[in-house]
Amino acid sequence: MLRLFQKVNRKAKKIASSGPKQVPLPHAFKDISSSLADNEAYLRQEFVDISDIIFRQFYVAEVKFLAVWFDGLINNRVSHDIFRALMLDIPEGQLLEVAKEKRAELINKSFLPFYRTSQVTDLGEIKRWILMSKMVLLVDGCPSALMIDAEDRPQRPIAEPVIEPSVVGPHDSFTENIRINTALIRSRLGDAMLKSEDYIIGRRSNTLVTLLYVADIANPKIVEEARRRLSRIDTDGIIDSSHIRELIQDRAYSLFPTMKSTERPDIVVADLLEGRFALVVDGSPQVLTAPSIFIEFLQAADDYYINPMVAWFIRALRYMSIFIATNLPGIYVALVTFHHEMIPIPLVFSIAGARETVPFPAYFDALFLLIIFELLWESSIRLPRVVGAAINIVGALILGQAAVQSNLVSPTLVIVIAISAVANFSLGSGYALALSVRVIRLAILTAGGILGLYGIALTSLAFLIHMAGLRSFGVPYFEPLAPLILKETKDTLYRSPRWDVTDRPALIAGNDITRDNTPPPAPPTDNSSSSDPGSKKHSRRGGR
């Protein structure tokens, strides 16, 4: 597979004379014939029984042309421009003057007012281009065709981020169009060292995937590993970036996400600058970045846009919230069924009194309520927006209130589960982590029901060992904590001001470790630097 890739790459390089880097095409080769009729027959046969394909024939100075594209993937106005250029603007004499074989080249060089075209000599490739929403122009008597990138697919405009909204900071998010996405990244990172490599993945879907990295920051080993894993993919279709993630991430059976997917261009750029690579997948508004470490999933973009001291506090809050989200129901059950003496005395009476009329053991009580909560969560996502309000009413008012009133669950437990749920939703940008937490919470709840706090400690430790053993593209997943790298806790456990975080994460960034040389902010020291006459006067007086 890899060898094939290299071969294709070489071939593509040979063909592509103009335009940006070409897409390598791992496909069967069939050289184009110089007879247009043959080519047309081939293409018609390939695209048989397809109703939305357009074969448009036309003649310019007796030379037959054939344009092929899919209806709707190229804007009518654009196709109109193409035909106008070809039919009306080509001087017929010039066309007839050149050799038959050079006609395509001539048109490409002089008469196609489009920025991205290329000459193609392979029928398989032509077919591929057509499928990838390009227009292909064949010229009679010429053994090469022209690919015209006039793609204009249906798309939605750039919108506000939905999953990871932020209060301050940029408000744009990725769309389903890969070009818009790369543009959003490129426009924020104007560096020639930001390299991009295109891959076409999916035997049937032919999805374009772009690998982005900053060449002189990223660790070449990690980038090479990413290339290797991408080229290893052999699947029929990629519908979303999450498919790529599943196919290339490190550990298949793990609750913890080892690749981050984000819809925010600013996060991607920040990750690229830390030496990570990004994968932009066509058709997906989520861009993948890796290597990812656990702490990242507890951070939000906002952390970097607000006062660092406040951000520190908010991060501490989030670390607390992951503890609460995973452990609180378990701890409640452990306390209520095993360690009764730990509950302060007024509280123990009220909990005991409330539980008196509840028929189920505390564990099943908690399990029941937790499952109801999960059901509500799930249904509020799945339900059409219009009935969403209804489920809120059913969930919050009827279920919660009625369950307590009918003595199915104890009121204390409702509070515990509610707090745990609130904490679950405040986990920063990692929706992926918020999903994992739901499962971890159940596991810890069960452990707490069987062995009390000992069980909880044991399970937590098992999860901790599991996490410490994970790696994301070779980088330890629990990185600045295990292994402990005290220097890097500056931007993980807490957040120092930007000028203080001088280094990129050493295990991720391979080459250019220094990120920041800004001197710490300081008041002007000597008189000459201050232009304010008042302050000069003052300092002179002080000097006396």
Add this chain to the structure above:
Amino acid sequence: MEPGKISERQLAFLMVTVLITTAIFWAPQLACRAVEQDAWITAHMASVWGILSVLVIIALARRYPGLTLIEYLPLILGKPLGKIFGALYIFWFLSQGAVIILQFAYFLNITLMPNTPTAVFMVTVIALCFYALRSGLEVWARVNEILLFIAVLTIVAVIVLPFDNMDFSRLLPLADHSPGQLIYTSTNSASWRGEVIIAGMFIPALASFRHTPRNLIISVVLVGFIVAAVEISAVAVFGGVLTGQKEFPFFSLARMISIARIFDRLEVLIVITLLLGTFFKICAFLYCSTLGAAQVFGFKDYQFLLLPLSVLMLALANNFFRGIPDMTDFLTHVFPGTALFSAELVIPLFLYLIAIFRPLKQVKES
């Protein structure tokens, strides 16, 4: 043999965990029973024994770089004798691990869940150890690094928080016992401190060796200070006599904590945190015995020995003692003999003496 590498800090942290976790539960009782309010002095004296062990193991490691304790035994004693001693060491690791598991399980039984079979605790903890060791030395050494912070914080909390009940005049009169008595008592604490000898199994896995001697000595002394602080705190709260009468003075101390008069009875949390430390201690001994066994029998890999040896350790643990009184008696009278005066100090010391008189050339040949 060990594919992973650990940092010097990780080794030092691991040693602190190993030295502190069981000692903190059992040493104060034994020390206070013997010398009452002077127990904390014996904790420091034990550090001296511990430093001796460190010096010996470091000297051996310098002489045979890249080799574990089990690997250079045959080089020093000759092949047959070396292998026999290697096997003895493995048995010592195993039995030591078994005693720790048993202490772990008994402790949980007494303090948290009296009706739960001891076997449940032993099986769960060894299963987790097995999982941790399967993940590799690197991984659990890393996790230990984080958890030690929490454990030490907890210990400090237990030492400081019962300040309401403390009366430091209970530590007087100072040094009321004869030096001989103090030294004799210190051998007991020192048997825990001497467990630092297992560093000899980890040194070859170190990424660098430069600060290790210093680190190990610091760990031993630090543990001395912590145990002494616990003993001081316990004596200040309960008095010397009463501390010796408690089964677990540290636990009783934790039971005295009351924060703002509302959050009291938090000893369960404290116990749990420290038991996590005990978990790493079991890991360390299980690791030593599996790695050692692989090296004695000349296997290339140790991972496959994990399962049989953890089951063996479990079986040993299940059959060692009749109960806590039995175990406490063992810890008082037998433990110094099986630990400090054989595996931890005396044998390594003899090994070193023999090694000095044995030319190194011979070593290279074999």
Add this chain to the structure above:
Amino acid sequence: MKRIIPALFIMILPILFYGCWDRREISDLGLVVGAAVDQAELAGKTGVEITLQVANPVVMTAGQGAAAGGGGTGVISGMVPFWTISETGETIRSAISKTNYRIPRHLFWGHNRVIIYGDKAARSGLVPFLDRITRGIESRDNNFIAVSKGDAGKILELESPAFQSTALALNSIFLDKDGWQGILAVDLADFEYRLGTGITSPLAPVVEVIPQTSALFKEKQAGLINTVAITGLAAFDPDGRLVDYFNERESMGLLWVMNRVKNREMTIPHFAGGIEEHISLRQVNAKSKMDVSIGDDGLPVFEIKTQARFDVMEHFGASRGLSDVSVIYDLEKMAASQMINEIEAAVKRSQQINTDVFGLGEEVQRQLRREWPQYKEHWREIYPIVNVTIECETRIRDRQLAVEPPGSRTEGAGQ
């Protein structure tokens, strides 16, 4: 499949394991909040009578439950939030076990706060009564202990309009008023420590049932006329046998020496122009120290030095004077002499009943290490005859927000 089966096992097995061991629902517990231990006669032999005060949480939250549940929880009228049960047995544990015949719940001692010993039990020696409490993992060393004059069970059985649970009421008193006047909170660890020394006498506060003076007519009718009060301290001999009681004044003197006073208030006379008025002082901090030396007769001589600072809390009178520093100095002297009187009373009493409640013996052990062995064996004979001198130094720190009482006259004071 290889992964799914173990995963299923891991998910399902725990649920089967649920509640195998040690699980105990909080609603199945009888939460013991206080225990009273008395000596009882069992077929001619001495045994233990234990009285437990157990919480009944249903009643406590009934109000809320009814409000939330619209009358869902029906509470039988007559149920009380705390009930008591008593039983006899050869050991404390056997008495407790016997209660199981009669109560539907599992007794849980984790929330026990107070243990009260009856006078009879205390006089026969408390040592056997302590073991169960220190051995059990549910009870703990920071439980307060107290001695009742008379039957301890009566204290817990008391019904009062002021509180629902005697044990919790006593707990609040001990937490809040430790060191105030003659109240000394003693926890088990303290008591055990003193027992352990073999020289120092253990102490325990005394609890008594006294009539509630402010009872309403309705309450009087219902028979709720009594309440509990802490009245002084019980002094034990070093072997744990109750010897005698200290009254409140002696207890106050004892607390000065033990460095346990907190917010101590005392009222001292203030003579202004021949008229006796009263001034109340509150102690803000106090520190005492014991010095030991060998006297001429070879016996140790003790010097108790106490320093204290006071606030003026109240001047009950119409004369001026507090603005005058010399008057303040006089007050300080008065306060000091009152302290000396209190301490002297305590020393005298303790020597009279031969209980070394101050820990003087320990002090000798600490300060005169070499001489101690010769006193050690005879300490109980020596203690009643040792010489104790008392020295007090007092200072008045502030007079709170007023300098002089409003409407006070200098002429009236005749200054």
